[in-house]
Amino acid sequence: MRNLCMKVNYDGTEYDGFQTQPNGNTIQDYLESAICSLTGERLKITGSGRTDAGVHAYGQVFNFHTESPIPIERWCLALNAWLPRDIIVTDAREVPLTFHARRMAKRKTYRYSINANRFPDIFHRRTQAHHPTKLDVQAMEQGLAHLIGTFDYTSFASRRSQKTNHVRTIYEAYMTVDHSFSRPGSDDQGIIHTYITGSGFLQHMVRIIMGTLLEVGEGKKSADDIPFILEAKNRSKAGPTAVGHALTLWSVEYEENIKKH
Amino acid sequence: MRNLCMKVNYDGTEYDGFQTQPNGNTIQDYLESAICSLTGERLKITGSGRTDAGVHAYGQVFNFHTESPIPIERWCLALNAWLPRDIIVTDAREVPLTFHARRMAKRKTYRYSINANRFPDIFHRRTQAHHPTKLDVQAMEQGLAHLIGTFDYTSFASRRSQKTNHVRTIYEAYMTVDHSFSRPGSDDQGIIHTYITGSGFLQHMVRIIMGTLLEVGEGKKSADDIPFILEAKNRSKAGPTAVGHALTLWSVEYEENIKKH
CATH class of the missing domain: 3.30.70.580 (Pseudouridine synthase I, catalytic domain, N-terminal subdomain)
Incomplete structure (x- = not known):
């Protein structure tokens, strides 16, 4: 065997x-x-x-x-x-x-990709959400930073989650903006990749985080609302579940001696 | 109107x-x-x-x-x-x-993308040729350099070309190698993008250039064969027509006052 x-x-x-x-x-x-x-x-x-x-x-x-x-x-x-x-x-x-x-599995990293240019990207549309209207990326980054740490993420879990314990750790989370597909002189905002590394993730957790951060980017929520949303432990306080096709399980890490990535 | x-x-x-x-x-x-x-x-x-x-x-x-x-x-x-x-x-x-x-149209640029990693790239397979075996990229670059200039490109045109004049100018041509999808410690050779800018292109011209350069990369031809292939003005002296799905018309340029890119 x-x-x-x-x-x-x-x-x-x-x-x-x-x-x-x-x-x-x-x-x-x-x-x-x-x-x-x-x-x-x-x-x-x-x-x-x-x-x-x-x-x-x-x-x-x-x-x-x-x-x-x-x-x-x-x-x-x-x-x-x-x-x-x-x-x-x-x-x-x-x-x-x-x-x-x-x-x-010790750490998992997900990537979520938002095309914030005016037009969809023909070559990456299968892996990107398209959001052509104005986003405040700096506010989204501030909101994301509030999620780093060890918390009960009930507000960011599907109501159908069958886990009894919703405490997880997010070790690292950041955004990058790629302007290589932005049209010169346009108001294209680039491709926003969000990388989130954690000990494990609840059902829909990354997508609900992203749906909430998109509301922060749109000005519907403030970055400083995030700690209160976490504290509420109530799914209805967070934003919608963002579309799934923009999400990629990026890597899974194990103990050093059996490291896979 | x-x-x-x-x-x-x-x-x-x-x-x-x-x-x-x-x-x-x-x-x-x-x-x-x-x-x-x-x-x-x-x-x-x-x-x-x-x-x-x-x-x-x-x-x-x-x-x-x-x-x-x-x-x-x-x-x-x-x-x-x-x-x-x-x-x-x-x-x-x-x-x-x-x-x-x-x-x-004054200048056109094409991009041809070869994935020279061991495995296909799941997210870009529609726009890449997969060539997992050893390629001598330096030799390919030397071969490509021989094609820059004003030449009769009959050897690099489809036999079905209906143009009477096969003289064109290649202004610029270069390769970039992207290692961001290479697996650490593997013999992955990266994604090789070839950009070719010219006054205009004959039928299948970029694909025949790439099919010939792939033979150079594989050691079947030498970079220094390229001037002789050009001189022969004979399609059969060049390599095969490389697959079409790896080719992208990248940009078209016009006079300054009506520039499109």
């Missing part, structure tokens, strides 16, 4: 999220089906966590136990041959039998 | 090229249909030039004469409302009645 840990990138546009659903068409289903085609084993993989329908991953991690003797360096290309073009396994390594991709 | 000049971006994946074809499904067809929906006019637009099936544009330019009184600042959003999501008009201005988008 071997325990294999892999990294997978996917364009989530056409899928119903990472985790197996009754209707199929999830990333997990396609990965398990590719493994079965390769080894004949009907096994279950363990992802580092779910991603919603339409959400992408640049560095999702999963593991599974296999009896297959296939050498580790052959797995990526062999699995990719069985996978659709928008799911790509980019790393495979053998890990101790005790390794568990979800329970042992 | 007004003469309007517009800039359009498109993801060419789903289309049969820019210029009208008997079967429809071209960028020009969709633009003319959107204009007709807006103004009721069945008119013909003039593009700065064709692009092949599957080729993209980040700054294609076209013009047309219209009787419509719609104010110039309304055109982009109004046309975009009628266009598919992967065709976007990003600029509209009124130009002298004598302006002609093809005849008056």
Whole structure:
């Protein structure tokens, strides 16, 4: 018996999220089906966590136990041959039998991308929310800074969250603005990427954070409202859940000796 | 009568090229249909030039004469409302009645993108050729430099070219290598973007240049073969026509007073 840990990138546009659903068409289903085609084993993989329908991953991690003797360096290309073009396994390594991709994940980073130019970006529209009207990015950054720390994030969790404990830690969060697609002389505001690194995330947490920060950017809320929203522990105090297709699970980190990124 | 000049971006994946074809499904067809929906006019637009099936544009330019009184600042959003999501008009201005988008184009720039990493890039696979095996980028750059100047590019033109004169000028050509998607510690070679600016381009010219440079990168040809290939004026001396979906018409430039980019 071997325990294999892999990294997978996917364009989530056409899928119903990472985790197996009754209707199929999830990333997990396609990965398990590719493994079965390769080894004949009907096994279950363990992802580092779910991603919603339409959400992408640049560095999702999963593991599974296999009896297959296939050498580790052959797995990526062999699995990719069985996978659709928008799911790509980019790393495979053998890990101790005790390794568990979800329970042992230490830090996760998500990226949320907002195109604040006047027009959609034809080459990245699958991974960007389009917000052509005026945004106060500085206020959004101030609001984001209030979210760094260890808090009960109930206000920023889906009401359907089944977790009993909503305390999480956000270690790091920042925004970058890319002007390389802005038209010279226009009022294009650039592509705003928000990176948020935390110990773990509640259902819809990044999207609700972003929906709230967009309201801050629009002037509907103030950056200094954020601490009160956190304190309220009440979903209705935060902003709407921002669209999922602009969200990408960017990386998952483990203890140094089994680091994946 | 007004003469309007517009800039359009498109993801060419789903289309049969820019210029009208008997079967429809071209960028020009969709633009003319959107204009007709807006103004009721069945008119013909003039593009700065064709692009092949599957080729993209980040700054294609076209013009047309219209009787419509719609104010110039309304055109982009109004046309975009009628266009598919992967065709976007990003600029509209009124130009002298004598302006002609093809005849008056002074310089065109194309970009060709090669992913030389081991795995395809999930977020840019529609606009990249994937070439995971070893490429000598320095040799490719040396080969590219030999193509700068004024030459008869018959060796780099489709045999179906109907132009009587194959003399063109390449003003500028260079490569950039983007390592932001390379996996640390891997032998990923990065994303190689080649930018070529010229007075005009023959049918398939950039793709044949790139197919030839890929042979140079693979060691099948030497950079110093390029002058002899040019001199031969014989299509069979150059390399194959590289895939179209990695090519993007990047910008079109006009005289200073009517500059579009």
